[in-house]
Amino acid sequence: MMIEDLQKISDAERAEAQKYEHHVHVCMETACIASRSDQVKQALTEAAERAGKPCRVKGVGCMGLCSAGPLVKVEPDGTMYKGVTPEDADEIVQKLGDSPVSRLECDTNVPFFQRQVKIVLENSGEIDPERIEDYVARDGYLALYTALTTMTPSEVIAQVAKSGLRGRGGAGFSTGLKWTTVAKSPGERKFVICNADEGDPGAFMDRSVLEGDPHAILEGMTIAGYAVGASQGYIYVRAEYPLAVERLKIAIRQAKRLGVLGENICGTTFSFNVDIRLGAGAFVCGEETALIASIEGRMGQPRPRPPYPAEHGLWGYPTLINNVESYANIVPIMRKGADWFSAIGTEKSKGTKVFALTGCIENTGLIEVPMGISLREIVFDIGGGIPDGKKFKAVQTGGPSGGCIPEEHLDMPVDFESLLQIGSFMGSGGMIVMDETSNMVDVAKYFMEFCMTESCGKCVPCRVGTAQMYDLLDKLTKNEATMADLQLLERLCDVVKYTSLCGLGQGAPNPVLSTLRYFRHEYLARIQEANHEAAFLTD
């Protein structure tokens, strides 16, 4: 594979695209397929054939507004249709090049689409994730080729470091620093792992990236492999994402055939292979040391760090482990430069962040916004506010390790530091909006139940502490708790937070702590209610 070959594929693909006057993009991701987008695509293909129009129907990745699916986009005019059914196919094809079908039209001139900045999702909704040619036609694998043929591994790392990219898995560790550490760690072999064990309730960013643009991950991982000196990569993806797994398998096969993955990539001496490992449904396997244990075939339990995987990882070798979204940022950074990337975002948090916007919000779906945007803009402008005239109450970020952010902090910029400061956590990008009907004690109980059932059971504070805290929260929601119970809950939060072995236990008290911080009155109301009931019974 040489640059000319890539160019040839790219030219052929573009020439093929030019043959068609109209391009109809149908979302073929899990959410839209669940509302029959596969049938819509079939119907559109048949309708186009019947009508004899110069039109190409293409399955693409997520276009963002999942709540309005199945989504169909018509290029070049950019008309977006929502809630399309197979029965609408003929009408849509008929109206191609004419005025759009107004009853299905989805206004794209709204903040939901306008305020987003697409870096990670640049190809999502544009390319067919099952065809490598489509990816190549959008300059795919060019960054890899350039890195392999014109840059040294340390130059690649320097560029990633200069971009200011921080890990998108949640904690925000500097990606460049992590790569440097792995590159400098001595070892006969090294490994690159992509953590695709996305498990936070309400989060589906990584799934969308994998389903919509799998080659971006492969390319990012291969560049990482070159930079740190690894020749083997693993994508650890949860088995609950069958479509993502399928598309990754197709992508790996195609990339190997093209010579951009496997032995002697792009005609160089660099070889890199990627294999898929499936998670078996344990949330804790998203924790890096548990994930590594799981790949090794052992029980998915974390071990104390240090040593960090960068030094002592998979089978004891230096291992680079990054999240899906982190790898997805690599290709744009290599292609457009570190300065371009670091110009986006805030001083300490560069680039964009993908969020899965869910809950009591008008526009549910996938968004990518620059770091530093305020929560208010996300909830009320992009998200379209709270439906049915209800009042906003809180937004939950960071999954089960995160916290609930009330109205008063909505003007906070979204970046790693600010969210920590207000008792939440960036996390991987789940964002659950709650309206006034949500009770925060119930919310805390829900997340505690999640942590309790997902605790691996290795360390005492997490294993027993989460179960005890869950029981106390259960008592609170049943109006049976006393002030002493609340004090005990707070004491346990402190112990579990500071003595647990891994991030799951250390983060488990956060939903309780943040709701206690901002909605303490709701806890007290439950206790008061309990007192009333007790008084009534003794009377």
Next chain:
Amino acid sequence: MKQPSSRIKTLKIDGQDVGAHEDETVLEVARENGIFIPTLCELEGLSPHGGCRLCLVEVKGINKLLPACVTYVEEGMEVTTNSTRLQEYRRTILELIFSEGNHICSVCVANGHCDLQSLAQKLGMYHVSVPYRHPRRSVDASHERFALDRNRCILCTRCVRVCDEIEGAHTWDVSGRGIEAHIVTDLNQPWGESETCTSCGKCVNVCPTGALFEKGKAVAEMAKKRGFLPYLTLMREKRTR
């Protein structure tokens, strides 16, 4: 396992200046110098587990508490092993352990010979302020000589490790997750039907509580024989790390 080439580090533990090989843990160095750090899952000669969290210590300049059993010494480190905060955390962790199972010393074969019991006494855990969970757990008395009472198990995994690492049988394992986790023999078969168990009894003797015991022992009669442990350590030292 102290390699002759390993470098020497100096550090402070509870204000006391100590010297150590770089491949020693804070726990090892503390013990050498007569400084007590409580432990439950740790057992010299077995691989570290890091699960009981009782050996957590404070290290100056580091935000997090670190488990002494897996934290290696570093030059200039300043370790605090017994602050008020650590004492409180340790007592709460013990309370959590007591609340989790059914630990009734007065009827236990290991009464008076129990690591959990003596640690509770030593750390001043006089009562349990978290609600007892009173789980219904099974007892496996199918083995000819030994028995397992899961009600007294604290999931330290000493049995799992000694069986795997020293005896080489790997009869024991942990099944389930979180509060449901429990130890099993073979693939959750009765102990007496285990095809891998060599009946060596190492698991019984390393068990810190009365969860694993010899049949025929009455209350307070199950003294654990750990005399063979120095040999275990020796055996491990001959292995490469």
